[in-house]
Amino acid sequence: MAEALSIKNICKEFPGVKANQDISMSIDQGEIRAIVGENGAGKTTLMNILYGLYQPDSGSIFIKGKEVKLHNSHAAISHGIGMVHQHFKLVPSFTLGQNIVLGIEPERFMLVDNKKLMKSVQETSEKYGLPIEINNLAGNASVGEQQRAELLKALYRGADILILDEPTAVLTDMETEELFKMLRRLAEQGKTILFISHKLREVLSVSDTTTVMRLGKVVGTVKTSETDSCQLAEMMIGRETEGGRMRQDNVTPGEVVLELKNIFVRDERNLLKVKDVSLQLHSSEVLGVAGVDGNGQEELIEAIMGLRPLVSGEILAHGKDITSTSTRQIRESGVAYIPSDRYKSGVAVEANVWENVIANEYYHPPVSGPLSFQASNIENITRNIIESFHVKTPGIKTQTGHLSGGNIQRLIVGRELGSGKAKAIVASQPTRGIDISGTEAIRHTLLDFANRGAGVLLVSADLDEILTLSDRVVVFFEGELFDAGIVDDEIRTRIGNLMTGITEGCLS
């Protein structure tokens, strides 16, 4: 079949990250191509380049054999590329029909012939078999219907190549089935479809070919009918742990320091994000929590720290019930917390260094007396933490926002662990986005504390980090926790399957 789209040697670098390195692929007309990979593999960057949102540093894009330059999304649309984002971009107070024609209404003396326009939307809807109620307000439409409107929006603009960024993330199983039927029908009508996914089950059921990306590169492209989930999982996460293993094997864990019993948690939109999760964290143990971002890890951590209410379940720290106590009481019972978003939850960037260092200890001696602060003690404590955790700062009164990300993270780790009282450490994405020396230092610190008897609950979307540090691994998938067991030679395959939603054997 004719080639619809091909890209050659695309490179894109962001400060500190090579998001796309020498990416080449070619996609035929009428093909459904799945692009899979871990968080940070470069999939979304590549799609944004194809949609004209980013400009590649080098490399070229060909549509139907002709080289094109996509300077913005208008250029991409005019070359027949349409994109459906993971989070829909519809105006909630407009009808679905109005959303579809928004911005391209033909005008005549400043007036829009609404009737004619809606008729043309209706025709497009019927032509592609994407049923929507065009007079329904977008804000009232179901998620599936909103997605169909997004697809129609692209098709109405003449898209021949459709890019879908994790289209099933927001759908129910039924809606997913429906979507796949529609995608196959569109492919039969000659549309080319690229979709990004983390879920191998879906990839295997709908795509013709699958391209696997890892660390900004294409690992390989396989015919979906000739592969199975184990092979894809292995391609996704590689065979070797990047950088080698830092944790010694065969650590004997001690008593339980943190225990979760049948935890259920909801998110802001009231969706159940954590479903019946139980786990035990032992002293001297590093327990890795793997999984694609957004599968409920954040909600679970916030629930542990008393920042998010539990629907039900029980949390015990050192045998003591800390369910629905305050964050302060949870911290005082020996739970330290390294949050994933350091700028949002880890520091106040406008406050200065000492003010951030004392945030957990400010309310009792030696930091403060009955009323006011003990300035000299604060200075000593702050200096101490700066020194022992190698925080590079011009001074203790420097505004924290002026420090680099790596140094801010060192400061947070120093504050959380510097007192030496932590028995359980909840570390979420502890090295995300920071430099190599900072990453090394923080990993060493975590292992140090584990060796000295603390339990570390290490939540990370970076599988290499998990495998470098952990004794045992559990995997989050759609709010449920699956045990991948002790870290051994086969763990990568087990994790790879579990994090893409496959719990039994190899699915083909």
Added chain:
Amino acid sequence: MMKIKLSFPSKDHIRRILAEVISQLLNYLIILIIGLAIGAVVIFFSGLDPFAAYAALWRGAFGSWYKVLDTLDRSTVLILSGLAAAVAFRTSVFNLGLEGQLYVGAMAAAIVGFSFTSLPKIIHIPLCLLAGIVAGGLWTIPVSYLRLRWKVPVMVPTLMLNYIGILLTEYLVAFPFKDSTATMSASPVLLETARLPKFIHGSQINIGFLIALAMVFIVYWFMFKTKIGYELRVVGFNPTFAASSGMPVKRSVFLAMLISGGLVGLGGATMIAGFFGRFMSSFSVGYGWDGMMISLLAQNNPIGVLPASLFYAALANGALTMQSQTGVNQNVVGMVKGAIMFFVTAQLFLTFFKGRILKWKST
């Protein structure tokens, strides 16, 4: 491993502090000049002499020893109102209800001042001021409740409570507490035991100013040296971080509102027990609103509130003299203030100077 520099204060550190101080001074100076220049243009085009007008303005504010004392006296309520705004804004609680809290505090002080007879001065004065603090503080509670119970942002409810507070006090002096001998709506005159003592012969200035002065340092100490003040500031910087560190975010919001209302209520009380000696309807010419401007001018720093309030008081007193001596309408000063606030909030010159000075010093 990397080397850490811990020698304090380093040369670089001193340079940064110097750059900060110099750029702040230059910033305010330039803004003042621009503000006055804009006023001068207006005066000029209305056919009057701007230099004569500004000379009169200066004489009105600082022309003599008594003028200076007058300016200090006028700054009393502005300082307290500015501090009230600074505490709230530092906590990122946008209390726009200072004016209403001021009136309610003033009314409470007046009631205590004219109703309790035969109390010694030493009890009656503190009681009077305390009534102002408590009433001003209590007036914030409905808003805090809405904020903490239903996450209603405080801006609109505080704004609305202004009307309720002002009109309520107006009603009280128009009917139940009206002094029948007075020609306008006013409460009875406060008893002599409730009046704030004057301490300089021939001037209106009273101990209210000294109390305000003391509050500048108390509020500074509270915000920067105590545990609770620290909580307030961290909540103001980043409530999510405050919560994940285990700080009482809700309590801090509640306290910031309470303290803010209390401070401006005290300001109202000092006006009644000091300057006026009775509650009069619409006695405040926007002192609550000025407090917010003063706090912005002081970059929400309690110490900075002092010079900012003196500046506002000087402009207010000077404007009167300017109008009477040169015929320039005192509203020109309002324009000058507006222009100054515009440039202060834009912070255009500050970043400009900071960058320049750092560059210049390092070359």
